Amino acid sequence: MHFETKAIHAGAEPDPETGAIAAPIHLSTTFERGIDGQPAHGYSYVRDANPTQSRLEEALAAIDSAAGALVFGSGMAAGSALLQSLAPGSHVLFPDDCYYGFRILATDFFPNWSLTADFVAMEDLDAVRRSMRPQTKVLWAETPSNPLMKIVDIAALVGIAHERGATMVVDGTFATPALQRPIELGADVVLQSTTKYLGGHSDVQGGSLAFARRGSLFEAAMHTRHITGGVASPFNSWLVLRGLRSLGARMRVHCENARAIAELLSKHPRVAVVHYPGLSAHPRHDVAARQMSDFGGMLSFEVKGGRAEALAVASKVKVFTRATSLGGTESLIEHRASSEGPTSRTSESLLRMSIGLEHRDDLLADLEQALKS
Numbered sequence: 001m002h003f004e005t006k007a008i009h010a011g012a013e014p015d016p017e018t019g020a021i022a023a024p025i026h027l028s029t030t031f032e033r034g035i036d037g038q039p040a041h042g043y044s045y046v047r048d049a050n051p052t053q054s055r056l057e058e059a060l061a062a063i064d065s066a067a068g069a070l071v072f073g074s075g076m077a078a079g080s081a082l083l084q085s086l087a088p089g090s091h092v093l094f095p096d097d098c099y100y101g102f103r104i105l106a107t108d109f110f111p112n113w114s115l116t117a118d119f120v121a122m123e124d125l126d127a128v129r130r131s132m133r134p135q136t137k138v139l140w141a142e143t144p145s146n147p148l149m150k151i152v153d154i155a156a157l158v159g160i161a162h163e164r165g166a167t168m169v170v171d172g173t174f175a176t177p178a179l180q181r182p183i184e185l186g187a188d189v190v191l192q193s194t195t196k197y198l199g200g201h202s203d204v205q206g207g208s209l210a211f212a213r214r215g216s217l218f219e220a221a222m223h224t225r226h227i228t229g230g231v232a233s234p235f236n237s238w239l240v241l242r243g244l245r246s247l248g249a250r251m252r253v254h255c256e257n258a259r260a261i262a263e264l265l266s267k268h269p270r271v272a273v274v275h276y277p278g279l280s281a282h283p284r285h286d287v288a289a290r291q292m293s294d295f296g297g298m299l300s301f302e303v304k305g306g307r308a309e310a311l312a313v314a315s316k317v318k319v320f321t322r323a324t325s326l327g328g329t330e331s332l333i334e335h336r337a338s339s340e341g342p343t344s345r346t347s348e349s350l351l352r353m354s355i356g357l358e359h360r361d362d363l364l365a366d367l368e369q370a371l372k373s
């Protein structure tokens with residue numbers, strides 16, 4: 001079955017009690033037990049599992065070609081639960097351009113958990129091989145990356161990880177399973193911040209892990225979630241489930257709009273560089289074309305000059321809104337270094353955009369007027 005069909009039908013059985021087509025939200029925190037003391041209907045307590053969450057996990061597993069999925073209260077809760085499931089002494093290899101939350105997690109929390117980390121540019125496969133240690137348990141990729149839209153070769157990294165007995169994790173938030181399914185390329189775990197495109201309306205926070213196998217790592221992450229408590233609420237699970245039903249259709253428009261904007265910016269005299277994997281000038285355009293069905297709705301660009309020039313462009317937009325985050329229906333623009341704060345390594349001239357579902361011509365006209373000097 002194709003992605004769009006699975007996204008609409010997985011976990012969508014009519015409610016057995018009422019025949020309701022829209023999934024019911026079960027807000028109950030506790031579930032009846034039988035006279036034998038055992039759960040009578042398969043559920044026990046909300047932090048463990050609940051019926052709305054189960055529907056979402058079924059859908060997420062289906063759309064990522066996974067054997068199982070676990071949902072969390074945020075993308076960071078999902079990633080943290082996975083990393084907290086590693087044995088003390090484990091080493092994690094992250095990409096140099098990984099989501100800044102994971103960089104801070106590694107520096108501020110890994111010492112407490114007796115984990116170590118290194119960061120490496122993963123376009124360079126020899127550098128990845130050299131950075132793998134006997135203790136490396138996770139090779140963590142993010143593609144396209146945030147905010148530089150770097151593309152790494154998932155299948156090649158899977159080869160290196162598996163040769164060394166490590167687990168291959170891919171943060172696929174920017175691509176979504178509509179455009180890129182790392183498990184089909186051999187990856188073991190896919191992380192999504194469902195706060196972004198899966199929720200799709202900038203009104204819900206969530207995260208998920210999809211697993212190629214329901215093995216020991218799946219069990220360990222489920223146990224970590226149950227005990228540390230970073231689980232998604234029933235209402236948030238419902239909102240993400242509602243959002244992902246239209247993911248396939250939304251991504252088509254996000255991609256079309258982003259492609260038009262990337263082309264406009266790449267010809268603009270005030271723009272130094274555009275980071276968008278759909279442009280043939282992108283250094284890894286070929287890898288992106290191989291492992292993604294389209295190039296997504298995220299892009300960043302650098303304004304000639306520096307911080308002042310970039311902030312000036314962002315100050316003039318009227319259709320775009322100045323805000324962080326991504327994946328909603330509305331277009332957003334942000335000065336990424338300001339959002340990331342003092343530990344940011346992002347260029348002061350960089351603006352990151354989440355291209356929304358507005359009419360393309362309105363977005364193009366807005367950027368053209370904002371770029372007038």
Ligand SMILES: *Cc1c(COP(=O)(O)O)cnc(C)c1O
Pocket residue numbers: 074075076077099101142146171173174193194195196205206207
């Ligand atoms: C937003 C984001 C995260 C973190 O997700 P939250 O839901 O904000 O915790 C992780 N990775 C990427 C690529 C993201 O964009």
